[in-house]
Amino acid sequence: MAVFTAVTDTELAHWLRDYDLGDVVELRGIQSGIENSNFFLTTTRGEYVLTIFEKLTAEQLPFYLDLMRHLASHRVPVPDPMPRNDGALFGLLHGKPAAIVSKLEGKPELAPQVEHCTEVGQMLARMHLAGRDFTRDQPNLRSLAWWEETVPTVLPFLDDAQRTLLASELDHQRAFFASDDYAALPGGPCHCDLFRDNAMFAHANPAPGHEVRLGGFFDFYFAGCDKWLFDVAVTVNDWCVDLATGALDAPRAEALLRAYQTVRPFTPEETRHWADMLRAGAYRFWVSRLYDFYLPRSAELLKPHDPGHFERILRERVAGSAADTLHATPHRPCN
Template identity: 40%
Template sequence: MSVFTPLSRPQLETFLEAYDLGRLRDFQGIAAGTENSNFFVSLEKGEFVLTLVERGPSQDLPFFVELLEVLHQAGLPVPFALQAKDGVALRELAGKPALLQPRLAGKHISAPNAHHCAEIGALLARLHLATRDRILQRRTDRGMTWMLREGERLLPSLAPKAAEMLNGALEEIRQHREGILALPMANLHGDLFRDNAMFEGNHLTGVIDFYNASAGPMLYDLAISLNDWCSAADGHLQPALANALLASYARLRRFTPAEVQLWPVLLRVACVRFWLSRLIAAQSFAGRDVLIHDPAEFERRLAQRQEVTVALPFPL
């Protein structure tokens, strides 16, 4: 189970006294997280999610609280930090920053269809449109500088074929870095995988886990999501799913010529980011009772993205 900081019932009850939400009925750790400790919390007045933030500088947390409030006010189906009776939303529990948020309805989709992918495309477009005119500033701590540094460090530990592919990808990042940073910007989710969205049938009911959110190129956010939602088990893109996601996004925000040109590059950069982070997690948590996502999944996806046949809808 991926709960890095366990909680006792008395600890949690003391924490919850600050809220007017009634008696604690039950709570349990959530196994899906890989970076923070998350708990389902059942109270007399509803169902909630408690997050203990384990990674990243604490000074960034007001950014997350403000971003989610902006998106909530824009009508997006996102969690938002509940204020306690004293008006404070960002609190502390077990020595960690803590946020209590409403639990969103729905369930995760493991095998998405074109309708699910279209919903994700529209959600990303709405998120970007809600923030592009007033971007909340936060630099990602796993951007291209991090990829170049960690990629070079990990190269000697990889098999020759994998090392050759990664080395080529790092060189591509160096070559296109300036152009990528010149693309249209907004706030990004940064981690909108299948396990961070909930559906009821084909209807998107919630998007969670914004702790990788930052300011950045909108196209990068799209590449991150499409690489997960539209990939088959062997890593290749499924055109029907990818086209549904991209068309739904483009109906709300048209792409620029520069985005069309750099699209294949961004798909590869997004693969590199998660390949590296999973390799690092596998090294850091080896032998511990922590959910580790398979790094080879993104190694396969990067191999499949050496040629990209799914194009962006060209701007008219």
């Protein structure tokens, strides 16, 4: 993503001796995002993405890489990690863990329509079901415990209304997470960051009956084991909103949820707590954007996101909690 760690052509050529990927043709930094150093890598064998992990440790990384390999083996379109000559899925570059994955076909759709949301909803449900037999377990590292740790660090930068909202919503989510209904929610490996810029659409040769074709999901480095409903809420909060106001766009939200539930219908507990989870998804990203905005790290290419966007979304979700439950009407799976 943002380039924190620069790599010279000589360093890259030396590092790639441990791979069977051919010679380097081009290495180009990817500017979006703020967590890792990502590059488009073209070799004489194909196109890939090289990631240098700025925060994740060598002990944490196998969860993410093994999850992508597991999903790819279950025909979920995700980047497939490239093994080194010794079979390992990552090595050290500049003393930091680094990996190469396959590059997905297509490009992001930053102005999604109903048909894009339909494709995303169906594939998200397929991804959740495909992860049921994944054997590694790692919690979502940006969940409640991280919120409780991070909120005090950003409070000094905020006005009274913002501090009140952060505190009151944290209390609401603590109570929700402690409830029996929350414990009953189904879950497993989740993407946890499935924004519209983390999916590719291939528009050439669309599938019969579809105007668009999903190329796949990528950037799994916030993934963790969580409630599936949280993953759906995070996705809806980005794919199905009016960017100016943060309000839900009903046709897109209904299309995504209907498509998801044709593959995996919601449980009664999920239906009851859809509004709570929409709030949880908004809160997670407001807190992280506040942190990245007010306590940034230096980077060669760094563009922190506006935290005000998710503040607006959270306020909309809190104000519209009763109405938001209407978008969770269960649908029967297709025969």
